[in-house]
Amino acid sequence: MTAQFIIDAAFIVATLLFIYGLKRMSSPVTARSGIVVAGVGMVVAVLVAFLYIADVNPKAEPFLKTNIILGVVALAVGLGWAWWSGKKVEMTAMPQMVALYNGMGGGAAAAIAAIELFGHKAHGNIILVMAVLGGIIGAVSLSGSLIAWGKLDGRINGTWRFPGLQAVNGLILLTILGIGAWTVYQGGAVGPELIAAFFVLSLVYGVMMAMPIGGADMPVVISLFNAFTGLAVGFEGYVIGNPALMVAGMVVGSAGTLLTLLMAKAMNRSVSNVLFSNFGASGEEGQG
Amino acid sequence: MDATTAITGFVALYIFMLAAFTGYEIIGRVPAILHTPLMSGSNFIHGIVVVGAMWALFNASSTLEQAIGFFGVLLGAGNAAGGYVVTERMLEMFKPSDKKKG
Numbered sequence: 001m002t003a004q005f006i007i008d009a010a011f012i013v014a015t016l017l018f019i020y021g022l023k024r025m026s027s028p029v030t031a032r033s034g035i036v037v038a039g040v041g042m043v044v045a046v047l048v049a050f051l052y053i054a055d056v057n058p059k060a061e062p063f064l065k066t067n068i069i070l071g072v073v074a075l076a077v078g079l080g081w082a083w084w085s086g087k088k089v090e091m092t093a094m095p096q097m098v099a100l101y102n103g104m105g106g107g108a109a110a111a112i113a114a115i116e117l118f119g120h121k122a123h124g125n126i127i128l129v130m131a132v133l134g135g136i137i138g139a140v141s142l143s144g145s146l147i148a149w150g151k152l153d154g155r156i157n158g159t160w161r162f163p164g165l166q167a168v169n170g171l172i173l174l175t176i177l178g179i180g181a182w183t184v185y186q187g188g189a190v191g192p193e194l195i196a197a198f199f200v201l202s203l204v205y206g207v208m209m210a211m212p213i214g215g216a217d218m219p220v221v222i223s224l225f226n227a228f229t230g231l232a233v234g235f236e237g238y239v240i241g242n243p244a245l246m247v248a249g250m251v252v253g254s255a256g257t258l259l260t261l262l263m264a265k266a267m268n269r270s271v272s273n274v275l276f277s278n279f280g281a282s283g284e285e286g287q288g
Numbered sequence: 289m290d291a292t293t294a295i296t297g298f299v300a301l302y303i304f305m306l307a308a309f310t311g312y313e314i315i316g317r318v319p320a321i322l323h324t325p326l327m328s329g330s331n332f333i334h335g336i337v338v339v340g341a342m343w344a345l346f347n348a349s350s351t352l353e354q355a356i357g358f359f360g361v362l363l364g365a366g367n368a369a370g371g372y373v374v375t376e377r378m379l380e381m382f383k384p385s386d387k388k389k390g
Contacts, residue, residue: 019310019314021333022314022329025322025326025329026317026318027318027322028322031322031325032376032379032380032383035329035332038332042332042336045339046339046342046368049342049343052346057349059349063349067346068346070354071358071361074359074362078363078369079368081366082368086373087373089374094328097374098371098374100370101335101366102331104364105364105367108337108341108367111356112337114356115344115353116344118353126300130300219324233334234307238300240344243303244336244339245336245337246300247310248336249307250307251308251310251333254310254312255314255326255330256330258311259315262318262320263323266320
């Protein structure tokens with residue numbers, strides 16, 4: 001109980017620091033201190049998250065020792081690799097690194113959804129709907145951001161599209177939503193192969209969504225996937241009962257959506273124009 | 289744990305609604321020069337997902353869940369650390385040219 005109280009109190013502080021930090025980042029004069037404020041919040045949240053060990057679900061008790069080791073290793077490797085890659089990257093290559101890290105966040109949100117769905121841990125209609133939606137959005141953000149990273153980094157060249165692409169994409173999305181709706185209808189009691197298909201199709205959809213978009217439009221698309229990841233994090237926060245994830249995720253979800261609109265507007269385009277027209281891919285001569 | 293998991297659907301809606309307005313208001317009048325750093329900064333903030341992944345991993349009770357949880361924490365940690373470093377480097381460029389604090 002006391003551990004839970006410390007966790008809750010620390011997360012409130014972390015959430016406050018995130019919002020205040022983001023506020024400071026929105027003005028050029030205070031922007032540099034804003035990221036430091038938000039960074040302090042993150043350190044507090046991650047350190048305090050180790051107190052979760054004190055109160056795990058009884059079924060997980062025999063696994064706890066391995067889980068802690070896995071958690072520490074994953075944290076160390078993830079932090080170390082990202083810190084190193086973020087420091088050494090060229091200044092001009094920043095946008096694709098944002099895409100890469102953003103995709104990782106989407107993947108983490110999808111992983112939370114996967115554990116809840118594969119382990120049949122999510123119960124109740126609203127929780128299942130949130131888990132399914134967060135899973136779709138997170139997985140789409142993961143694969144879509146990876147494509148965006150590959151394109152900006154020059155690893156994926158050209159655009160890839162064929163007639164009827166939008167129809168195929170619509171069909172994939174309908175199938176994903178169908179499986180998701182069936183999962184909710186069954187109260188989460190569906191086979192692992194169906195859940196696996198659900199995540200694979202979501203990943204495929206992310207690839208199909210990002211592949212036809214040209215490099216010049218990628219910053220807008222990365223911003224959109226950034227908002228997606230925020231939404232996915234917010235939804236999964238509800239699934240695991242963590243208000244800090246809900247608030248931070250939803251703040252990024254709405255701020256990211258607005259930012260996407262502003263960026264598209266700065267290019268004199270609409271977001272749907274960026275997503276569904278082939279303008280950016282073929283350059284000016286494609287329009288003429 | 290029940291105290292935190294018992295967020296009803298409507299309370300969740302209130303939280304989401306207020307958080308969405310907060311995000312909207314914060315970004316409202318941002319100059320175009322800050323679009324990319326702010327995208328990066330908000331990318332860092334959803335790195336908080338690493339905390340959720342840690343919770344899920346600590347509560348994993350099968351090998352499959354452990355494997356997924358491991359990757360979840362790995363990816364979430366990458367999001368948080370990478371987002372911080374990249375944002376900080378971008379914002380370095382906003383340093384006033386004269387060293388005096390202005």
